[in-house]
Amino acid sequence: xxxxxxxxxxxxxxxxxxxxxFMLPAAAFLLLFLVxxxxxxxxxxxxxxxxxxxxxxxxxxxxxxxxxxxxxQTAVFFTLLYTLVASAFKxxxxxxxxxxxxxxxxxxxxxxxxxxxxxxVPTVLxxxxxxxxxxxxxxxxxxxxxxxxxIQGNINFLGDAWNARWSVIFxxxxxxxxxxxxxxxxxxxxxxxxxxxxATLDGATRWQMFRYVTYPLLTPIIAxxxxxxxxxxxTDFQLIKVLTNGGPAGSTELMATMSYNTAILGSRxxxxxxxxxxxxxxxxxxxxFSWFGxxxxxxxxxxxxx
Amino acid sequence: xxxxxxxxxRKSFGSTEVVHGVDVAIAxxxxxxxxxxSGCGKSTLLRMIAGLENISAGEIRIGDRIVNQxxxxxxxxxxxxxxxxxxxxxTVAANMGFSLALRGETKALIAARVRTAAExxxxxxxxxxxxxxxxxxQRQRVAMGRAIVRNPQVFLFDxxxxxxxxxxxxxxxxxxxxxxxxxxTTTVYVTHDQxxxxxxxxxxxxxxxxxxxQIGAPLELYDRPANRFVAGFIGSPAMxxxxxxxxxxxxxxxxxxxxxxxxxxxxxxxxxxxxGIRPEHLEIAADGFAAxxxxxxxxxxxxxxxxxxxxxxxxxxxxERHEFAPGQxxxxxxxxxxAHFFDPSSGQRI
Numbered sequence: 060x061x062x063x064x065x066x067x068x069x070x071x072x073x074x075x076x077x078x079x080x081f082m083l084p085a086a087a088f089l090l091l092f093l094v095x096x097x098x099x100x101x102x103x104x105x106x107x108x109x110x111x112x113x114x115x116x117x118x119x120x121x122x123x124x125x126x127x128x129x130x131x132q133t134a135v136f137f138t139l140l141y142t143l144v145a146s147a148f149k150x151x152x153x154x155x156x157x158x159x160x161x162x163x164x165x166x167x168x169x170x171x172x173x174x175x176x177x178x179x180v181p182t183v184l185x186x187x188x189x190x191x192x193x194x195x196x197x198x199x200x201x202x203x204x205x206x207x208x209x210i211q212g213n214i215n216f217l218g219d220a221w222n223a224r225w226s227v228i229f230x231x232x233x234x235x236x237x238x239x240x241x242x243x244x245x246x247x248x249x250x251x252x253x254x255x256x257x258a259t260l261d262g263a264t265r266w267q268m269f270r271y272v273t274y275p276l277l278t279p280i281i282a283x284x285x286x287x288x289x290x291x292x293x294t295d296f297q298l299i300k301v302l303t304n305g306g307p308a309g310s311t312e313l314m315a316t317m318s319y320n321t322a323i324l325g326s327r328x329x330x331x332x333x334x335x336x337x338x339x340x341x342x343x344x345x346x347x348f349s350w351f352g353x354x355x356x357x358x359x360x361x362x363x364x365x
Numbered sequence: 366x367x368x369x370x371x372x373x374x375r376k377s378f379g380s381t382e383v384v385h386g387v388d389v390a391i392a393x394x395x396x397x398x399x400x401x402x403s404g405c406g407k408s409t410l411l412r413m414i415a416g417l418e419n420i421s422a423g424e425i426r427i428g429d430r431i432v433n434q435x436x437x438x439x440x441x442x443x444x445x446x447x448x449x450x451x452x453x454x455x456t457v458a459a460n461m462g463f464s465l466a467l468r469g470e471t472k473a474l475i476a477a478r479v480r481t482a483a484e485x486x487x488x489x490x491x492x493x494x495x496x497x498x499x500x501x502x503q504r505q506r507v508a509m510g511r512a513i514v515r516n517p518q519v520f521l522f523d524x525x526x527x528x529x530x531x532x533x534x535x536x537x538x539x540x541x542x543x544x545x546x547x548x549x550t551t552t553v554y555v556t557h558d559q560x561x562x563x564x565x566x567x568x569x570x571x572x573x574x575x576x577x578x579q580i581g582a583p584l585e586l587y588d589r590p591a592n593r594f595v596a597g598f599i600g601s602p603a604m605x606x607x608x609x610x611x612x613x614x615x616x617x618x619x620x621x622x623x624x625x626x627x628x629x630x631x632x633x634x635x636x637x638x639x640x641g642i643r644p645e646h647l648e649i650a651a652d653g654f655a656a657x658x659x660x661x662x663x664x665x666x667x668x669x670x671x672x673x674x675x676x677x678x679x680x681x682x683x684x685e686r687h688e689f690a691p692g693q694x695x696x697x698x699x700x701x702x703x704a705h706f707f708d709p710s711s712g713q714r715i
Contacts, residue, residue, distance in 0.1 A: 253450035256417050261464035261511075262438035271463070275454040 104332035114329055121333035130309050131334065134317040137224065138341075141313060142292045145231045149288055150281075152232065153239025158269070160240065161247045171244075178237035186301035189230040193217050193302070217303055220310035227302055227311050231295060239284055246280035247273070286349035290342060314338050367428030367441075367518040368393040368551060369414060374423035376409050376575075384409055385575045386423065391568065394549045396542070400562040401572035401598075408523055410572070411555045415444050415521050427519060443512035444521040448528060449504045451496040451511075457483075458492040461510045482513040485544070502533045509544070520545075522554040526561065538564055559599050563587070571595050593639065593712035596705055602644045602669065605679040608709065609640045616640055620675025622654045627701050631715055638715060641705035644669070647681035653698030661689045672697070 070076050108114025125131040193216035201213040216226045258268045296315040305312035322331020369391040376384040384406040391397040399407040412418040416437030432440050462475040483489045486506040526534045542565050562569050563583045571578040579591040590596035596604045608619040611632045615625045656672035670681045706715040
């Protein structure tokens with residue numbers, strides 16, 4: 060009786076156990092909201108679960124089925140295209156904007172705030188706005204181009220497969236640029252001005268300053284920001300769901316929307332889970348790439364004496 | 366190589382003028398130090414010579430060329446910054462060779478020039494390191510190496526030693542002076558430390574509130590300061606200033622104490638003056654004036670004595686050792702040839 064009591068006291072006061080108790084709430088959170096859903100998703104992908112039936116273990120059958128499915132192949136292709144093209148544009152425009160915003164100019168604070176607008180507007184709201192911009196009859200773009208006399212009829216933005224693909228990529232770029240621009244701007248502002256003065260005296264042109272001073276010093280931040288950007292873009296859902304819902308004919312279906320449409324709307328939970336589980340290797344590859352390819356440069360390590 | 370000439374140089378930021386018409390002539394090969402308290406405009410002046418700030422009025426010449434409108438890279442100058450401004454992502458060799466690489470020099474020539482500079486500065490073993498892997502003094506040397514490699518007409522130094530610890534500062538001071546004696550490149554050096562100015566300069570320009578107070582060789586400024594500001598700025602501990610009146614054959618302090626000093630012809634009787642005496646020019650003597658010891662600070666090589674003379678505090682420094690006790694009365698006498706007189710209103714030397 061007293062031994063039991065003593066053990067309980069030790070569990071309460073021992074330093075190692077104390078650490079464990081403090082970690083417990085956070086660990087419970089992670090287990091409940093991250094590990095459990097992920098594990099459940101992977102488990103379901105090996106079953107023939109449907110809404111209303113818990114399903115039986117069917118091994119890799121779902122994966123065999125989706126790999127041969129043309130709809131899935133299109134979704135993988137477009138997810139990769141969407142991620143690559145949108146990220147490249149977001150990076151180029153974001154970096155350009157960051158460099159621009161880093162210059163001394165009038166109304167700097169207001170312009171910086173304006174740049175953030177696409178980021179603070181809820182995605183669904185901006186998607187609805189784009190829905191109107193891309194409307195087959197009332198599109199402001201078609202209207203403007205017609206007024207300018209450049210085109211005769213309306214452009215079918217979301218009705219044609221490739222038009223729809225470029226349109227949603229455009230909307231994603233518009234929405235993603237502020238995050239990159241503001242993050243890179245924060246990075247630019249940490250660069251000491253005296254480096255540019257030194258470079259001026261060394262005879263560097265503006266392009267050379269960017270190429271040999273700004274860009275290399277910004278790479279660590281670019282690596283982090285672009286990793287996040289790629290992950291966000293790859294897992295995008297809202298924009299597509301509202302703008303095209305994967306159409307026309309599945310040409311703008313992303314893996315995320317396909318998973319939802321299959322599992323929830325199509326009630327084939329096992330198959331939908333397999334689609335979303337298939338995203339994991341791609342995401343891991345992106346993380347590994349940024350981890351190994353873009354990790355801390357040699358010059359960032361300090362104080363070593365060899 | 367070339368000299369640097371500043372004629373009526375002015376600088377305004379918006380409506381505030383911070384440099385009010387500066388004239389300085391720096392000869393070819395001279396080591397010129399701009400010294401003054403912070404905010405006196407010395408760094409601004411240096412940055413104007415470098416071309417990092419434009420010139421509001423006046424004219425700057427490097428050699429025979431007026432450089433007001435010349436781009437910094439065309440001025441043939443090199444600058445060492447206070448925080449070194451080394452490129453953190455480049456090795457020591459790349460940092461030093463960057464300007465040559467931008468000019469499109471061949472790899473072999475760059476490597477040779479970098480190696481020569483590195484050997485002069487003792488940096489040869491560190492060429493492949495990154496700035497973060499170097500100590501403060503080594504980074505300082507790399508910054509100088511970057512300047513040397515370009516073989517410019519003028520070196521500009523902007524408070525290069527203020528980020529180093531006291532001991533290293535003294536060592537680098539000697540090193541920079543030695544480097545100058547070896548390369549004989551015209552140098553403009555900005556500092557707020559009068560000891561640095563005194564020890565390194567051929568010519569010192571003392572600045573205060575955007576104006577030049579005095580230009581001269583170090584000992585000239587020490588022996589014959591043109592005004593009260595220079596007198597107080599040059600020399601450590603600072604000169605004692607005592608309000609006084611010329612009274613027949615001696616000087617009467619406002620506190621009533623009489624000091625016997627030879628009176629120069631320029632000092633008419635009954636004139637109000639400021640008497641300036643350096644602490645090291647006071648000696649213990651039986652016929653001196655009375656002072657009460659307040660604090661004694663022995664440093665080993667010398668002893669500083671803080672004493673009160675008729676309500677005013679003065680400082681004296683002795684090389685020889687004395688036994689003092691607080692409250693004790695001593696008699697101090699200024700060395701006759703080392704007294705300075707300043708006009709009380711204008712502060713100018715009499």
